[in-house]
Amino acid sequence: MAQQRSLKRVKIFDKVIGYFLLTLLALFFLFPLVYMVSTSLNPDERDIVNKMGSVMAFVPKNISLKNYIGDPDAEDPTKTENQGVIGRMNFGRFMFNSVFIVSCTVLAGLLVNSMLAFGLARFSFKGREVLVSGIVALMIIPFEAIAIPLLWLVNNLGWLDSYQVQIIPFIANPFYIFLFYQFFIQFPKALEEAALIDGASWFKIYWKVALPLSKPILSSVAILHFLMQWGFFLWPLMVTRGEEYRPLPVAMQQFFGQYPRDWGDIMAFASMMTIPVLVLFVILQRHFVNSVKSSGIK
Amino acid sequence: MAYALSKKKKRAVLLFILPGLCLLSMFMILPFLMSFGLSFTNQRLLSRYATEFIGWSNYERLFRDDLFFTGLKNNFVFALIVVPIQTVLALGMAMVVNKHLKGVKIFRTAYFMPTVTTMVVVSVVWTFMYNPQGLINNFMQAITFGNWETVDFLKNSQWAFPAIMLMSIWQGAGFQMLIFLAGLQEIPEILYEAATIDGANKWRKFWNITLPQLRNTTTFVLISTTILALRLFDQIKIMTNGGPNDSTYTVILHLYNSGFSKQRVGYASAITVVFFLIVLAISIVQRLILREEREV
Numbered sequence: 001m002a003q004q005r006s007l008k009r010v011k012i013f014d015k016v017i018g019y020f021l022l023t024l025l026a027l028f029f030l031f032p033l034v035y036m037v038s039t040s041l042n043p044d045e046r047d048i049v050n051k052m053g054s055v056m057a058f059v060p061k062n063i064s065l066k067n068y069i070g071d072p073d074a075e076d077p078t079k080t081e082n083q084g085v086i087g088r089m090n091f092g093r094f095m096f097n098s099v100f101i102v103s104c105t106v107l108a109g110l111l112v113n114s115m116l117a118f119g120l121a122r123f124s125f126k127g128r129e130v131l132v133s134g135i136v137a138l139m140i141i142p143f144e145a146i147a148i149p150l151l152w153l154v155n156n157l158g159w160l161d162s163y164q165v166q167i168i169p170f171i172a173n174p175f176y177i178f179l180f181y182q183f184f185i186q187f188p189k190a191l192e193e194a195a196l197i198d199g200a201s202w203f204k205i206y207w208k209v210a211l212p213l214s215k216p217i218l219s220s221v222a223i224l225h226f227l228m229q230w231g232f233f234l235w236p237l238m239v240t241r242g243e244e245y246r247p248l249p250v251a252m253q254q255f256f257g258q259y260p261r262d263w264g265d266i267m268a269f270a271s272m273m274t275i276p277v278l279v280l281f282v283i284l285q286r287h288f289v290n291s292v293k294s295s296g297i298k
Numbered sequence: 299m300a301y302a303l304s305k306k307k308k309r310a311v312l313l314f315i316l317p318g319l320c321l322l323s324m325f326m327i328l329p330f331l332m333s334f335g336l337s338f339t340n341q342r343l344l345s346r347y348a349t350e351f352i353g354w355s356n357y358e359r360l361f362r363d364d365l366f367f368t369g370l371k372n373n374f375v376f377a378l379i380v381v382p383i384q385t386v387l388a389l390g391m392a393m394v395v396n397k398h399l400k401g402v403k404i405f406r407t408a409y410f411m412p413t414v415t416t417m418v419v420v421s422v423v424w425t426f427m428y429n430p431q432g433l434i435n436n437f438m439q440a441i442t443f444g445n446w447e448t449v450d451f452l453k454n455s456q457w458a459f460p461a462i463m464l465m466s467i468w469q470g471a472g473f474q475m476l477i478f479l480a481g482l483q484e485i486p487e488i489l490y491e492a493a494t495i496d497g498a499n500k501w502r503k504f505w506n507i508t509l510p511q512l513r514n515t516t517t518f519v520l521i522s523t524t525i526l527a528l529r530l531f532d533q534i535k536i537m538t539n540g541g542p543n544d545s546t547y548t549v550i551l552h553l554y555n556s557g558f559s560k561q562r563v564g565y566a567s568a569i570t571v572v573f574f575l576i577v578l579a580i581s582i583v584q585r586l587i588l589r590e591e592r593e594v
Binding site: 015018019021022023025026028029030032033035036039049052053054057112113115116118119120123125131135138140141142144145146147148149150151152153155168169170171172174177201202203206227230231233234237238248249252253256263266267270273274277278281282285288289292293295 | 307308310311313314315317318319321322324325326327328329330332333336341343344391394395397399402405406407408409410411412414415416417418419420422423424425426427429431432433435436468471472473476477479480525529531532535536550553554557558563566567569570573574577578581
């Protein structure tokens with residue numbers, strides 16, 4: 001009896017320690033993000049600077065969207081300090097650029113990478129093994145190891161300051177091809193044989209049979225590709241000059257470099273760039289977790 | 299059935315593999331090979347003068363370039379400090395999250411959020427927190443009971459790099475945690491049950507079961523974090539631009555400055571080649587360790 005009770009006590013103690021650690025870690029990982037959002041909601045720049053170091057920074061005196069959309073009731077709404085991020089710069093343009101570039105790259109990437117993987121996994125032909133090991137070898141090359149020659153190349157093509165310079169070089173990716181390949185190679189042969197006897201074309205088999213069975217890997221690759229492109233900084237920093245094709249990360253850096261810094265507006269910019277992704281992440285969480293796990297399989 | 303391809307099937311293969319292969323050749327293999335060629339020339343990004351072959355000059359200059367070695371040293375210091383801390387933290391987090399506690403998934407979500415946040419945004423938010431009057435200074439004041447002397451973290455050559463390291467650990471740990479979690483969930487439960495019957499305590503189980511079973515996962519995490527440390531750029535460019543006094547200068551920042559700002563494509567290509575060889579060496583070490591594991 002007594003032993004049982006002490007065992008129970010150990011279990012409760014374990015639980016308490018467990019939750020304590022979990023909470024401590026959660027505070028550590030969340031406080032900067034909460035800080036970002038709460039600062040962005042504080043319309044009073046002086047208030048932000050005054051209490052930036054205290055716990056009170058997490059509770060703005062007044063909550064408003066002024067840093068986002070400006071203050072329409074101000075005497076002169078066109079004055080910079082009365083404007084929000086959306087009014088004082090071409091924020092809509094930057095957002096459109098990022099969304100456009102990322103969706104084109106990810107969609108075209110899903111198609112091109114899965115097709116190449118399908119070709120390698122479902123056909124036997126001369127040179128197949130060489131191609132597969134070649135693609136595995138390419139996975140070692142980090143982007144930084146081709147950035148400068150690629151810059152020179154696209155400059156010669158006259159692609160600087162454009163959408164295609166931010167999309168086309170990043171569609172095909174050996175790592176994503178490899179993930180698709182590993183998935184397709186597991187399909188039984190009978191899958192396409194039955195369809196071939198029915199007279200279906202290879203493209204039809206790929207489109208109507210293979211892809212619908214590949215939803216888990218499609219979503220994993222889409223998420224990894226999306227995260228990489230959305231935060232991509234080094235490349236657009238080199239290949240975009242004007243605002244026309246500038247994506248969000250470069251726009252953020254430019255805005256951040258302007259003095260005097262308006263922290264409320266900066267945090268509003270940062271929040272608008274982050275919150276949609278976080279919401280997407282919370283909704284598609286299961287897929288996110290799987291995509292990270294798949295990136296660990298090598 | 300032999301593997302002879304009918305004409306129709308040949309066409310099908312080409313249809314599937316050509317688009318991807320063309321893109322890879324054009325935008326990955328070609329620039330990769332070009333970096334070797336360009337590194338022996340004085341090529342500039344925009345130049346009216348003809349390009350000349352200059353032999354090993356770029357490499358000779360590179361080995362006398364103090365800034366390059368400062369960057370390389372910083373990259374390795376970063377790896378040496380960040381990799382172990384981040385790995386241990388991630389493993390610990392994975393083990394806590396792996397416990398069968400109610401609501402644990404909510405916590406897992408929270409830990410992963412920094413990873414989903416773009417590095418540019420992370421850098422901006424932490425710059426605000428590293429302000430002399432900012433959150434981090436006040437926090438240090440509080441936990442040292444006022445004995446902390448205020449520092450302007452990012453403008454102090456002793457503090458700037460550690461400050462960026464802490465932030466990078468904060469951003470990256472969630473990703474590694476998930477990879478460890480996947481590894482933990484693959485360890486057969488029966489190993490732990492057998493150990494319990496043998497009367498092993500928690501520590502013994504951790505040292506004799508968990509760690510050996512996680513060998514592959516740990517190797518992968520260690521190597522991939524090391525390579526990420528060598529690729530350090532975004533946070534440096536935003537927060538310090540290599541300063542103060544080059545204390546946060548890195549190889550990729552040097553690559554960017556030489557190849558883009560100064561437009562010396564030839565010289566930057568030599569940096570590219572050396573950078574790639576270092577990454578390659580580390581990747582080969584990883585493969586060797588993993589192969590050893592498979593043979594055992």
